[in-house]
Amino acid sequence: MATDTPETIDAAVLAFCATVAPGVPQYVEVVPGEAARVAYCFDNAAAAVARGGGEVAHGWAIWRWAGRYFEAEHHGIWRRPDGTLIDVTPMFYGQTRTLFLSDPQAVFDPARFRANILGAEAGNAVAEEYVALARERAAILNAYGEPGVAHAITPEDQARLDAITPRWVELYAALERGEGMLQGA
Known part of the structure; x- marks a missing residue:
């Protein structure tokens, strides 16, 4: 986890x-x-x-x-x-x-999906890059509706995802290894 x-x-x-x-x-x-x-x-x-x-x-x-x-x-x-x-x-x-x-302003509306909000720990450059790419991926995918519901993705957006995903996966693996963490974290 x-x-x-x-x-x-x-x-x-x-x-x-x-x-x-x-x-x-x-x-x-x-x-x-x-x-x-x-x-x-x-x-x-x-x-x-x-x-x-x-x-x-x-x-x-x-x-x-x-x-x-x-x-x-x-x-x-x-x-x-x-x-x-x-x-x-x-x-x-x-x-x-x-x-x-x-957050009383964040009332649940089944017609309005609210994406998770990510933020890197201060001083972790690996996490900062990971979070930036995760936000970029989410912006592309969330434009197609609720996650988990199949939607046809345009070739242009698929190409954007294909360009982002390898680095995003690489950064996640680096985070799992503890790269970028400050001492004592």
């Missing part, structure tokens, strides 16, 4: 979050709801609201691959009637808490 819930809310986490939305992230306990499914956070949160009241809290799950990069994923959790936040979506890797950045 590359990205995970950040261990602490340090200055680097706060700096990344400031590029995503105003506010301060907070840890939220993961307590999977009845019949909740991995990756269906908005449906899971809506089901929790239907069962127990409250509302869906919209925002971003914050992930970190320490020393490499951050990722913000559009996310919804349950705000119970007493105001307590609970992440009712089971995590793919079994995390027991989520770092959640509230």
Whole structure:
């Protein structure tokens, strides 16, 4: 697993979050709801609201691959009637808490896909190049609709992807080897 819930809310986490939305992230306990499914956070949160009241809290799950990069994923959790936040979506890797950045402006709309937001760890040139290429790839692919849904891609865009992908894969492998990391990260 590359990205995970950040261990602490340090200055680097706060700096990344400031590029995503105003506010301060907070840890939220993961307590999977009845019949909740991995990756269906908005449906899971809506089901929790239907069962127990409250509302869906919209925002971003914050992930970190320490020393490499951050990722913000559009996310919804349950705000119970007493105001307590609970992440009712089971995590793919079994995390027991989520770092959640509230963003009331990021309301879920099934007709509007919100791409993940990446940011390189400061001082990691390999991660900076990787993130730049990942953003470029995402801009091309996201123009075709929701990820995972088959769409015909134009030959021009396929050529752009073909030009980017080898270097992107090479950089990912370098990140796996720990290249570009600052000492102590």
